[in-house]
Amino acid sequence: MTVEEIRVASDRPARARRASGAAAAPRTSRMTTKRHRAFYMFTAPWLVGFVLLTAFPMGYALWLSFTNFDAVSPHWHFVGLENYREALSDPLTRQSLGRTLLFTLISVPMTMIGGLILAVLVNRPLRARGLFRTLLYLPAVVPPVGTALTFKLVFDTNAGAANGVLDAFGMNAVTWLADPYARYVILMSVLWALGNTMIISLAGLQDIPRELQEASRIDGASAWRSFRSITLPLLSPVLLFQGVTGVIGALQTFMPLLLAADSSPAGTTSVPQDNYMYMINVFAQYFAYGRFGYASALLWILFAVIIAFTALIFKATSGAVFYNVDPEAKK
Template identity: 50%
Template sequence: MSQRGWSRYSSRTFYLFVSPWVLGFLLLTAVPLAYAFGVSLTNFDGSSPRWRWVGLRNYSELLGDSAAWSALLRTIAYTAISVPLSVAGGLALAVLLNRRLRAVGLWRTIFFLPSVVPVVAMAIMWKLVLNRDAGILNAILQVVGIAPVSWLVDPMAFYSLIILTLWGLGGGMVIMLAALQGVPAELEEAATVDGASPWRVFRHITVPMISPVLFFQVVTGVIATFQIVVQPLLLAETNSIAGVGQVPQSTHLYMVQVYQEFFTSNRFGYGSAMLWVFFLVILAFTLLIQRSGRLWVHYEVDADADR
């Protein structure tokens, strides 16, 4: 009887449970994406009712926009530096805090806390720390005889942005820590008994066992760093909308350029075209990373075993 009831209502129950996600996807993702694509085919300025259909003109203009492509290259360079450092730093902290240390729970909490600080508060705090005249970092450098450094202007602004990104390693550390605790201790002990050094155990056993988690961290890190916009704006000398152009050239990333097109130039159509092209770029990099994962990601169950 229970089996008949389940077969009768299983499909209805399934759609009932997935309906919140489906509605959220349609209303918060699919519809905005379609609307943004429609806007990208117009010269809409965000407020005036006088707009007209321009077709693919915004996309053709973007192909010749050297400022947008330069910003994209800076974004790729920033991602190529910050993501490996973030993943490696989170793994190093996880390995360190996976040991039996005194007050290890306290240390884990201390390293995790920066990752839960709101991004606006974090950027403002680091702007105060990196201030050339009154920042605590330059005060420390002066004590050891180093002249004050202009951290918030070129060329140091790029490295300051990376420092700001690496300050929130705690989130990745927690994920890595969970992965390390899932590695069977028997495998590591067996390798040690066979004479393997700690480094060889870590390289040939631990890393392959947690490679799916590393893959997850790389993919999500690339997607997140490509879309960074708040930090460069708040680290700039002027934070008002009119002052977006004062963002240092080295931290004028692609999303900062998009922000400028939307809220400084009021070119909503062109900005939407930039976002759609950026979506395709991020998708291409994500697929490239997924394809490369076949070479270095190891799963306990072979995905091709049943084929």
């Protein structure tokens, strides 16, 4: 065999590999294109909804916050940062934001602790455990509007069930939806839906390996010590999630506050002082006073506050959250 024949024979496998690779490349490219197309088809509804219902309204509100637009007068113009300066210097804004922060600091821990207690109770091997879980979760299914109307009817001064019970015991009627009782009614309406936090905490409890708790009992640890040293650390990611979402939701609380107001934009001006919180002020500025630009600035200030609180929570809990990573998942 000549040198040229040896060279041709040695190059034949390489040519075959290059040919097979050239044939496989278009096939792989077509599969990748199909996967990309399927991905965008399945995510298109969410993307369209996000653009139309979230991104565009936020951008439009940001633009309005730099104007004195009131939806009535055609002579509106850009005012720059004037709306933000007025909002930050307005005592009503600071007072409503302070009440909202206080409400958040009270309601979020109460909701998290209450939901965790219920989750621990219904996680025990009890008879009819599924029925108890269903009954405790049902109030969370009721829409916020329905909950607000129900509490407003129950605590109505003239014909409410609460005053009916007081009257049956020979006690005087109470104006529940006025200061100082309105704040307690609002907290009750928020705690009414503990099923949301209960179901999330329950899922986290069921994800904790039973072997760890059994090992702690064998070592002589008490139930409280086992809960504090094993359950809470392993449940910390769930508690962090509940804390962040709870703070975000509490800072935007609106519907329960209408319990103490008329069901109209003008009725927001009659909300008791203790319940005149940030979103009530925003709603009043929008629809009672028609100050669309100023109200949009208030919303963007609230957005900045939410971002700051979220970052603060993540920073404060960076060393206290334990993520149980499966070592097999790293392989």
